[in-house]
Amino acid sequence: MSWSVTALLLLDFIFIGLLPRVFFRQDGTFNLRWWATATPFFVNPAVLVAGAAGVLDPLGPEGRREALEVAAVVPAVASIALLFMTLGTHRIPLALWHQDDDEPHSIVTYGAYSRIRHPFYTSFILAFLAALIAFPHWATLALLVYAAAALNLTAAREERRLSSSQFGAEYTQYMARTGRFLPRPVAHR
Template sequence: MADPVLLLLLLDFGLIAALPRIFFRRDGSFNARWWSTALPVGATPVVLVLGRALPLDPIVPAGWLAMTGLVAVAAAALSIGLIALTLGTHRIPIALWHQNDDAPRHLVTWGAYRLIRHPFYAAFLLAFAAAFLAFPHWLTAAALVYMTVMLNAVAAREERRLSDSEFGAEYREYVERSGRFLPRLTPAGQPEVTS
């Protein structure tokens, strides 16, 4: 992994790690679920630095690394851009993740949320994919899989809470036209047009 790729990834993970301090509301607590999600955000940069410093073998052929490194740069840049777009979409900070008593105060369906229901989580997954692509090792693969499972569970919990809230009808309509982590290519219930 080249030094500029490593630097971009460290900046990406640094931005993610800074979000609780620079954006989220301060009324939440860092509970066990929060820490279980946050741990890989801190551990993965350490793995990347060790992967650069130590002779650890990747799990892909060495000839692939130039291409996976380029794709990693694109994914990390998209992650940073999506975080910035999401930050710019919000007029007020939102709750810190995993709060049991967090009732939604408003529904955001514009900006970064127009096509993706969880753009922060999508950006986090892009960062973990970039880490794996830059340093394809069992540790970065495990972090990517773990975060995919964890963030999918968190998103499903948040979606249930929003569906049951005072914004439920509007939220369920929004779900029909947006994807969880990726934009929906066709509205739900509509068949895809293929030729």
């Protein structure tokens, strides 16, 4: 794997990794559930570096590697763009994952949230997808599946909490018109 693509992917994971320190509220704790969700975000960059250094060999034929690396740029750039677009939407820092005291104070339905309920998580999944495309390996596949499942469970927990909060009716309507990780198809009349 080329070092230029590796650098782009590592930059994506660095931006994601900085979020808990630079954007999210600082009153949370990095509890066991947080670490269980976050672990793939630390492991995937190590796998990518091992691939770029030649310690791990990618799966598949040699001739496709360059094309896959070029293709991986699209979800990597989309991940970074969505991450910053979502950061630009917020005015109030969010609680860290899996906090007992993360009752909602408001819901955000504009900007990146106007079409997707969890644009940060979509950005994260795109980063894992880019890693898998750039470096097809059992490890990157397993990390994508694990991260997507963990983020889906986390999103479902957050949605249950929001649906039963003071914003329940508004959030239920919002859920009906937006997708969890991808925009819902627009109904044409």
